Amino acid sequence: MICYLTGLDLKNIIKFGVKPKQPIILTKLLITKVKNHRNSLTGHIVLSVIFSFIFALSTFAQSGDTKNGKKLFNTNCAACHKLEQRLIGPPLKGVASKRDQKWLQDWIRNSAALIESGDADAKAIFEEYSSIPMTPFPNLSDQDIADIMAYTDADPALFEKKKVEEVAIVVADPIDYTTEVLIAVIVIALFFTIILFRLKSTLLHLYKREQGSYFSELVAYISFIVKNNTLAILFVFLISMLGIYAFWEWGLGVGVDKGYQPIQPIAFSHKVHSGDQEIDCQYCHSSARTSKTSGIPSANVCMNCHMLIQEGENTGKEEIAKIYDAIGFDPSTNSYIENYEQKPIKWVRIHNLPDFVYYNHSQHVTVGGLECQDCHGPVEEMEEVYQYSPLTMSWCIDCHKTEEIKMAGNAYYDKIHKQLAAKYGTQKLTVSMMGGLECGKCHY
Numbered sequence: 001m002i003c004y005l006t007g008l009d010l011k012n013i014i015k016f017g018v019k020p021k022q023p024i025i026l027t028k029l030l031i032t033k034v035k036n037h038r039n040s041l042t043g044h045i046v047l048s049v050i051f052s053f054i055f056a057l058s059t060f061a062q063s064g065d066t067k068n069g070k071k072l073f074n075t076n077c078a079a080c081h082k083l084e085q086r087l088i089g090p091p092l093k094g095v096a097s098k099r100d101q102k103w104l105q106d107w108i109r110n111s112a113a114l115i116e117s118g119d120a121d122a123k124a125i126f127e128e129y130s131s132i133p134m135t136p137f138p139n140l141s142d143q144d145i146a147d148i149m150a151y152t153d154a155d156p157a158l159f160e161k162k163k164v165e166e167v168a169i170v171v172a173d174p175i176d177y178t179t180e181v182l183i184a185v186i187v188i189a190l191f192f193t194i195i196l197f198r199l200k201s202t203l204l205h206l207y208k209r210e211q212g213s214y215f216s217e218l219v220a221y222i223s224f225i226v227k228n229n230t231l232a233i234l235f236v237f238l239i240s241m242l243g244i245y246a247f248w249e250w251g252l253g254v255g256v257d258k259g260y261q262p263i264q265p266i267a268f269s270h271k272v273h274s275g276d277q278e279i280d281c282q283y284c285h286s287s288a289r290t291s292k293t294s295g296i297p298s299a300n301v302c303m304n305c306h307m308l309i310q311e312g313e314n315t316g317k318e319e320i321a322k323i324y325d326a327i328g329f330d331p332s333t334n335s336y337i338e339n340y341e342q343k344p345i346k347w348v349r350i351h352n353l354p355d356f357v358y359y360n361h362s363q364h365v366t367v368g369g370l371e372c373q374d375c376h377g378p379v380e381e382m383e384e385v386y387q388y389s390p391l392t393m394s395w396c397i398d399c400h401k402t403e404e405i406k407m408a409g410n411a412y413y414d415k416i417h418k419q420l421a422a423k424y425g426t427q428k429l430t431v432s433m434m435g436g437l438e439c440g441k442c443h444y
Contacts, residue, residue: 064143064150072148076137079308083152087308087334089129096149105145109134177288182245186238255354261386262348267319268384271311275380281372288361288372296347299327307334350387351376358442368431369406400436405429 045422073081080088096104099121106114107122111134114122140148161325169410177287224231273279282288287295310331311317324331328340353359364370372379377388389395407413420429435441 048060058289064148066147066148066150066154068144069147069149069151069154069435072140072144073151074309076140077148080134082310083156085332085334088132090125092152094153095155101146101149104149105142107134108136108140108145109138112136183242186242189238256390256392257352257387257392259386261384262350264348264384265346266322267315269312269314270379270382270385272314281379282365285372288365290362290366292360293364299323299342299345303327303329318333350385351391353391356443358444367410368403370403396442397432397437400431403431405431405434 077092081090081092083093084091099107103114103119103121103293111122115126182347273284274281284297284301285294286297287293306320306323307329310320313322322330323329323345324419326343326345328337328342330337364375365372375389375391376385379385405413407417416434417429420433421427424433
């Protein structure tokens with residue numbers, strides 16, 4: 001009926017329900033269409049249906065998605081606003097019920113223009129908050145603003161998440177069947193040795209036509225081995241080799257902590273920071289560019305963001321509160337506590353090389369152009385970091401043999417590249433070709 005009265009198709013009717021202003025235009029259009037029926041019963045019925053429909057469209061247009069609203073709030077608003085506390089700007093809890101929606105849209109998109117227009121409320125807020133202009137957000141649509149307003153009106157309990165349980169990540173090592181194959185070969189060799197001696201014993205018995213018990217035969221067999229020096233030496237040699245190999249395999253695993261994932265004092269999620277938020281690794285581990293070690297970021301680095309972001313996505317306020325407790329920050333007043341005795345955050349080291357091994361982060365990160373993930377694995381996918389690589393000598397040597405030197409844009413390699421290319425007969429040079437396998441490179 002509405003389509004008939006307005007002359008619009010269904011797609012345009014639905015489109016009117018997307019933006020808040022369009023239901024008003026639709027109302028005017030419908031009222032114009034029914035002017036000729038306003039004194040009749042049909043006209044009253046039609047108007048009733050029309051206003052009911054317009055109210056439904058308006059409600060739909062103004063309803064907001066709280067989940068998307070929270071995301072937009074954290075991205076655009078959290079730096080200056082909290083829901084229930086004053087920060088740089090006023091608290092925004094319930095602001096949608098205090099202000100007209102049209103006024104909120106104008107204020108959010110361009111507060112300066114609203115102030116210049118002489119709006120009394122806009123001027124009062126501007127003066128109350130130290131005349132600090134609000135950042136304009138012309139990119140936010142009406143629906144985006146409605147989503148943010150829905151989030152500010154929502155019950156905070158809806159967004160609380162249970163504490164993430166600590167789950168150990170088990171990294172499966174490649175299956176190595178070397179030991180099993182060696183044992184199988186030795187067992188088979190012993191089996192055939194026994195068969196041969198058994199065959200020899202049987203032939204001797206048949207030859208002498210002597211019958212004896214199995215026990216006496218076993219005693220005779222053992223006595224034969226003991227008395228036969230060659231066989232005894234061979235048997236002891238095989239057992240010794242098996243023992244030495246087993247000890248060697250065990251020794252190779254000493255100090256190899258692949259998969260090591262200790263419990264940290266703060267449940268810091270690399271997935272959230274490095275993955276979801278795309279924070280560069282070297283923002284926190286800045287010394288990796290210029291120093292031997294990558295460095296542990298101080299709590300001041302954390303506070304660059306968490307002075308304003310006071311609630312985490314997975315753990316709420318609990319884990320961030322540990323940073324505040326360490327550095328002496330009061331989130332209720334948004335200020336540092338005077339004369340506070342700061343406490344160090346006792347992070348547990350994960351990657352650790354022996355004392356006789358020299359490794360320089362800047363040589364690999366700045367000069368070599370390696371990514372952090374080349375050694376540390378996909379940290380942007382890890383809730384809690386674990387040792388991804390074995391960090392053994394063979395692992396390093398394999399990398400030096402296969403990793404191609406990145407020479408583009410590095411004048412240092414211009415001359416030496418020509419010399420090495422002529423020496424090795426190739427344009428692609430690896431680290432090993434430049435002395436990467438020399439003992440003194442990694443060992444003092």
